[in-house]
Amino acid sequence: MSEHAAYDQVFAEESGEFLAMVFDGLRGLERDPEDVTQIEAVFRGAHSLKGMSAAMGYVRSADLAGRMEDLMGHARDRRIRLTPEVLVAIGRAASALERLVEADIAGDTTAEVPSIDLDPGAFGARLSPAAGPDERRLVRVSVTLAEECSLKAVRAHVVIKRLSLMGEVTGSEPTATHLHEERFDRTFAVTLRTGASLEDLVAAATNVVEVEEASAEQLVVCEPESVLPTLSEMRKDALGEVGNIGAGHAATALSGLLGKRVALSQPELLVVPATEVPYAFGLENTLVAATFAHLSGSVGGGILAIATCEALLNLVDLTNGRPTDTTSALGPAEEELALKVGTALADAYVDAVSHLTGLPIDVSLSRFHLDRVSAILEQARADIAHDVPWAAFVRTTLSIEGQAMDVALVFIPDVVGLAALFDRLGV
Amino acid sequence: MFERVGPSDRVGRRRATIRVLVVDDSALVRQILLDVLSLDPRIEVVGVARNGVQAIEAARELDPDVITLDIEMPELTGLEALPHLRTVTDARVIVLSSIDDSDTMYQALALGAVDFVPKPKGRLTMSMGELCEQLQKTIRTAYRVSPGAIAIDGDTIARTMTAILERSASSGEEPPFESSPGAISKTAVAIAASTGGPPALERVFAGLSSSLPAAVLVVQHLPKGFSASLARRLSRAGSIPVVEAEEGMVLRNGCGYLAPHGAHMCVEIDGSGPHITFDHRLGPMHGVRPAADVLFESVVDVFGEMAVGVVLTGMGTDGAKSLRLMREAGGATVVQDEETSVVWGMPGAALREKATNRAVPIGNIPAEIRRAVRARELCDE
Known part of the structure; x- marks a missing residue:
């Protein structure tokens, strides 16, 4: 029993800290309900209180804290909006939890738990994307x-x-x-x-x-050439998923080309307005190697395969069975390998998209570029010459025989092609 | 800063101890763990940390043999800290968390944790004895893993997942399956998936073990040439071997069969038992071939109430109507929920068809399958 008393002490102190964290967070959210740092704080406070109460066997406190955590989890994942109603409910729950925890510490098991509806479903409305593209x-x-x-x-x-x-x-x-x-x-x-x-x-x-x-x-981004057609979350997801499947296929193709095992990290998918692509990429000052190919057929536009120069040099060494860092400059042979790899990646990607949607898409011969990302992407957009509203990035880390290499495929369908894709994908 | 825990009063011990770093954001849980671990003379807690960043700092500084790592923590979570821990230390990491869905478990193992211990759900201060035994044992086992041998290849992950699931099963909630793997199946699990399906299927297979007393049949809409690599990926995800289905294959427990591109996969039964067959004449259905509707209908015919049907993320309506037939025939049916689906077309359609009343997050699908299969195994006895 004495041991339990020692835990009571720790519990009393720590529950006080986490309750304070919850209340501070709620005060912050009253001022700005979109403040993710505060949402996170309230969520974590509730999570910790749930765990601690359960560990002590205080089931009613654990249950109440668990329901708070669940509701805040929905807010954190942007599945519900923190309206004043939600904040009032959480605030009442926090006060009730404070009293309940006090009663638990005092050994009082008869304290009443007020019924507070914390069911995320009760606060229904799914959060629409908070800020439109113009505000972000x-x-x-x-x-x-x-x-x-x-x-x-x-x-x-x-x-x-x-x-x-x-x-x-x-x-x-x-x-x-x-x-x-x-x-x-x-x-x-x-x-x-x-x-x-x-x-x-x-x-x-x-x-x-x-x-x-x-x-x-x-970053100063040029104005889109035309009004962007709105892209629903579902269409973004669908476009992203096309990218996902394409990336897997591309890795398989590379594996065949090099005769080495190629593993692929979970591809990171991003759909952004095409005008933003050169800036959004992030590699402002890094020299990269890229191959660009035009698309024609049902989907026009272009596709780029991009890797840092360092990744390309590593790839050259790997392919030739030499130790890393042997090759330090890019010559014609390296350029040729880059073209081969870039072409294989782009072809496999487009092939997957084409199969998935049943749309015939042709890929032109690739051209090799060595430049800064922004220059290459600007050039690509100029080359396409059609209206290209949205671009899908697929960024992934290829691991070839233990060597990690960051590569990206940028799929830039033109406006007609985009419409055809969505039509076939049924979104 | 993280805290060093001073040398214990067991001064002068000759025997080498296992040096442990405890990472948890709750002071209460840290205290309980310290008490639990102090009962084992072979274990010495050398430090405690309260978040992922402190864990990395402490690991670098103290060079522990074993780290117990919580998942939900401020700054960096346990999962975020794991890759960094692997670069700064050889310590074997045991994840100790109340978040114990198979997805989190899989991620932790894929990031290099050697084991996973779910925090007891009930009153920790009362179930200390149980936790004590489990944790001490896990730490001693982890200590024996040579640091260089921490492999995160698919096979190892699958084996560890199976062991963890079986261990947690034997400790109460879920009894393990007793059937012998490889026996001719009396129960079949049929799964349909499309857009977003491959990663969802990986999660499902990660949560199933080859002791499952049922065959698992999968239709995933894919372009030609994908199915061999998907079968390999699914085999690596869990301990169920998944093959591209071929004409005449007899359905066996604990085995997975993936429909190849280009023909409708079905099952039929004769003297040799239930086996795979293909309908090459039937044209694409819902624009796809294989279609889940064709498979599901044949599964209803052959397995009746011993069928389990699952519809995962995907566009369109494939699988919805036939899943309803399955339900009406007494089979168990479940679909992936909207929240975790990439596209909630097929699961939504199944729900609208009243083919099921269960829509659950992807992380819970393996448990749903195990439960449904278990229920059928019990009925059959």
Whole structure:
């Protein structure tokens, strides 16, 4: 029993902390119901209270906290909107939980639990996308880590996670694999579409331990040539899924071409207005190798396969069975390999899309480019010459014999082709 | 900062101890774990951390042998911290979490955790004895895994998943299946999937083991040439071997059969038992061939109330009407819910057809299948 008393003490202290976290979060949400940091705080507070109460055998508290967690989980995943009604219900639940926890600590099992409806279904309305494309700008946040920073990859990860709570992260420089492997000096940049202010973004980044400095700039994106047809979430999903299947097929093709086992990370899918593509990509200052091919037939437009130069050089060494870093410059032979790989990836991708939808699509011969991403993408858009409203990125990490390489396929269907795709996909 | 835990009072012990880092965001849970682990003289807790970032810092600093890692934590979650942990330490990571769906488990193992212990659901302070035994055992087992041998290939993940599921099954909630794998099937699970299907199917197979006393038949709408690689991926996801179905294959328990592109896959039965056959004459149905409706109808004919039907994410309406037939014939039916579906066409259509009243998240589909199969196994006895 004495042991239990010791736990009572820890429970009393800790439940107080988490209740305070919940109340602070709720106060923040009264001011700004869209503040994801506060939504996260209330969610986590409730989650912890649930676990602790269950561990102590306080079932009523655990149940109430669990229902709060569930409702906040729906808000976190943007399945419900935090309307005043929802906030009032959560607030009442939090007060009830506070009293219940006090009673639990005092050993009083008779305290009444008020009935509060926390069923997410009761608050129905699915959240429509919060901000339209015009309210969300493309922003690049540059971050410098402290010189003595010892866990650069971890800090970068935390920065990107915090920023992703404030918008949709579209790219980073260097790429994700390089960040994870700490193959960067002290600075990196993150591109995201967001409605948050530049000050808030800088504050979020500088709040991370060992971040020395951060700055944010709005990227200037040219106006779309025509009014963008709206793209429902379902159509975005469908376009994304087409990309997913295409990427799998492309990896298989590459595996056949190289005669090596190629593993594929879960592809990251992104559908953005085509005018934003050069900026959203993230690799502002990195030289990349790319192949571009025109599409014709039922779907016009173009397709790009992009890899960093470093990834290409690694691929060259791997293909020739030489140790990494043997090849340091790109010559005609390297260019030819890049063309072969890019063509295989693009062909396989388009082939998958074509099979899936039953639409005949032809791919032109690929051309090789070595330039900055923005220049290559601008050129691609100019080359296509048709109206291309939306582009689908598929970004993935290929792992060839243990070597990780970031590659991206950018599928840019023209407006007619896009309509045909949606028609065939039934969305 | 993370906390170091000072040398214990067992000063002067000669025997090497297993040095453990405890990571959990709850002070209460940390305290309980410290108490539980202090009961085992071979285990020494060298530090505690309260979030993913601290866990990485502590692991680098303290170089523990084993880390117990919570999932839901501030800063970096357990799953987010795992890849970093693998780069800074050789420590074997055991995930200890109340989030114990098969999906989370699969991800944790794929990221390099060696084992997964679900936190007891009830009163932790009362079930300490149980937790104690389980955790000490898991830590000692994990310690014996050589750091270099932490492989995250599909086979290892599948084996570990199976072991964990069987362990949690034997500890109460779900009894393990007793049937011998490979026996001719009396029960069949038929699954339909389209858009978004391959990753969904991987999750389903990750949660099933080859001890399942049923055959699993899959129709996934795919372009030509995809089915061989999908079968390989599904085989790697769990312990059920999945093959591209061929004419005449006899349906066996604990085996998976994926319909290849270009013909409708069906089942029929004769003296040798239920087996695969193809209808090459029938044209595409719903614009696809194979179509789930063709498979499901034949499964209803052959297996009747011993059929289990599942419709996962996908566009269109394939599988909806035949799933209703299955339900009417006494089979069990379930569909993936809207929240976790990429496209809620087929599952939604099945629900509208009143083919089922169960729409559940993808993470719960394996449990639904196990439950339905178990119910049929019991009826059959």
